[in-house]
Structure formats: C-alpha cells, structure tokens
Amino acid sequence: MPASALMNVMIKAARKAGRALSRDFGEVEHLQVATKGPADFVSRADTRAEKMIYEELSHARPNYCFLMEEQGEIEGADKTHRWIIDPLDGTTNFLHGIPLFAISIALERDGELVAGLVYNPVMDEMYTAEKGRGAYLNDRRIRVTGREKLEDSVVVTGIPHRGKPGRERFIHECRQVMQTAVGIRRTGSAAVDLCWVAAGRFDGYWERGIQAWDMAAGIVIVREAGGLVSDMEGENNMLTSGSVVAGNPPVQQELLANVTATPAPRA
Ligand code: 2AM
Numbered sequence: 001m002p003a004s005a006l007m008n009v010m011i012k013a014a015r016k017a018g019r020a021l022s023r024d025f026g027e028v029e030h031l032q033v034a035t036k037g038p039a040d041f042v043s044r045a046d047t048r049a050e051k052m053i054y055e056e057l058s059h060a061r062p063n064y065c066f067l068m069e070e071q072g073e074i075e076g077a078d079k080t081h082r083w084i085i086d087p088l089d090g091t092t093n094f095l096h097g098i099p100l101f102a103i104s105i106a107l108e109r110d111g112e113l114v115a116g117l118v119y120n121p122v123m124d125e126m127y128t129a130e131k132g133r134g135a136y137l138n139d140r141r142i143r144v145t146g147r148e149k150l151e152d153s154v155v156v157t158g159i160p161h162r163g164k165p166g167r168e169r170f171i172h173e174c175r176q177v178m179q180t181a182v183g184i185r186r187t188g189s190a191a192v193d194l195c196w197v198a199a200g201r202f203d204g205y206w207e208r209g210i211q212a213w214d215m216a217a218g219i220v221i222v223r224e225a226g227g228l229v230s231d232m233e234g235e236n237n238m239l240t241s242g243s244v245v246a247g248n249p250p251v252q253q254e255l256l257a258n259v260t261a262t263p264a265p266r267a
C-alpha cells in the first residue's frame with residue numbers, strides 16, 4: 001500500500017533527523033576515548049534531531065499540538081491532534097556506540113493513537129503503521145508471530161535504570177517469566193522492542209516506568225501487525241501508567257498473567 005500524505009510527512013521528518021543522528025553516531029566512537037566523555041555531545045545530537053522533526057512537522061501541519069521528550073508540551077490551535085515524539089530512543093546505546101536506537105513519531109487524534117513511525121537509521125529500518133492500514137517494515141508488510149504459548153516464546157523486556165524504583169519487582173517478574181519462556185532479551189530501546197514484536201522477532205514484551213514518547217508509535221505498529229498491547233492492568237492506559245505488555249494475542253495474554261501473577265515487592 002503506498003504511504004498516505006500523512007505518513008509521507010512523518011517519513012520525511014524521520015529521514016532528515018535520521019541522517020543527522022547517523023552522522024553523530026559515527027562521531028561518538030571517536031569521543032569514547034576523550035576524558036570528558038560524549039554525554040554532552042549526545043544530548044546536543046538528541047536536541048538537534050528533535051528540533052528538525054518539530055520544524056518539519058509543524059511546517060506540514062501548522063496547528064497540531066506536540067508532546068516531545070526534550071521540549072515537553074507545545075500547544076497548537078488544533079486540540080484534536082497531537083504528535084508524540086522521541087527523537088532518540090535508546091540514548092544509552094547511542095552513547096556507548098551500540099547501534100540500537102530509533103526515532104519515534106506518533107500521532108494522536110481525539111486522544112486515540114492513529115499513526116506511528118519508528119526509524120532505526122543505522123539498520124535503515126523504517127517501521128510505519130496507520131490505524132486500519134497494516135504495519136510495514138520499509139516496504140514490506142509485517143505481522144506478529146503465530147506462536148501460541150509462552151513456553152515457545154522469546155520475550156524482551158526493559159530493566160529499571162540505576163536510581164529508578166521497581167528493581168525488586170522487576171527481578172520478581174523476571175523470575176516468573178524465566179520459568180516459562182524460552183529466553184529473555186533486552187535491547188535498551190522500548191521503540192525497538194515494540195517494532196521487533198510487530199516484525200515477529202520477539203513474541204512478547206513487557207516493561208514498566210517508561211514514558212509516552214518511548215512507546216506511542218510502537219503501540220500502533222504492534223496493533224496493526226496483529227498484536228495486542230495493554231498496560232499491566234490489561235487496560236488501554238499505557239501512556240499514563242507507563243507500563244506496557246505487548247505480544248501476539250495468546251502470548252500477550254499469558255505474559256500479562258505471568259508478570260502480574262503474584263503480589264510483588266514494589267521497591
Ligand atoms: P531513552 O533512551 O529515550 O531515555 C528502555 O528500557 C527505555 O528506557 C528506553 O526507551 C529509554 O529511552 C528509557 N531510558 C533510558 N535511560 C533511562 C533512564 N535513565 N531513566 C528512564 N528511562 C530511561
């Protein structure tokens with residue numbers, strides 16, 4: 001299916017920012033040896049990519065609202081539309097020279113996620129989906145896996161970062177899932193995790209404590225690839241609760257049941 005006018009706008013913004021991020025990623029390698037470290041450089045790359053995306057999208061759709069990782073909320077005259085943007089998901093990977101990071105752009109209409117794009121510029125993987133139109137990796141239609149049981153599944157998760165709450169609970173959830181799943185993976189980018197579920201590389205994904213911009217685009221992509229996405233309550237409040245469970249339909253259900261199976265420590 002040819003990309004819609006809306007998706008072409010999103011793709012143009014992502015490609016432009018992706019070129020800049022790729023260049024900066026090349027630089028990071030040199031900076032690894034510098035005593036000061038590349039953290040400031042990466043944060044500048046991040047901010048620059050966000051500005052590029054913001055400029056492209058606000059030019060093409062002048063009245064839409066924005067929610068962005070770096071600049072936060074920007075109100076527009078059209079309250080029915082909101083872009084949700086992460087210019088660099090997987091910052092820690094980027095900083096360490098690991099080529100697993102992505103640009104994430106989602107569009108909400110009347111509070112509902114209707115379009116998502118995730119672009120990993122190093123692998124040149126562009127994931128796109130619009131509600132009712134299917135999910136794509138570059139020009140190829142993608143679908144979630146057909147595995148029916150967690151015991152046959154490889155699932156991916158996110159580990160709470162140093163200084164963040166929820167470590168004990170995470171270890172508890174991991175122990176639960178380890179008892180059944182074939183294996184557990186960790187990429188360091190929530191956007192990549194969701195897209196790799198959509199593309200059938202992982203059968204399921206769970207994580208807590210992430211932000212709306214980490215997951216908004218990926219949620220549309222998983223759903224349009226035939227998968228299910230909910231929060232830890234089995235509800236549709238992922239963006240506000242910060243928790244997410246995704247997968248092909250049976251594995252998503254079983255993973256949700258496992259992760260929430262027994263009372264867990266909150267620390
Ligand atoms: P980011 O790279 O945009 O911050 C993976 O577990 C998710 O956690 C990623 O989507 C990543 O998004 C986010 N993340 C990385 N470092 C983090 C931190 N220190 N605190 C909270 N979230 C983080």
Ligand code: CA
Pocket residue numbers: 086088089090213214
């Ligand atoms: Ca992020």
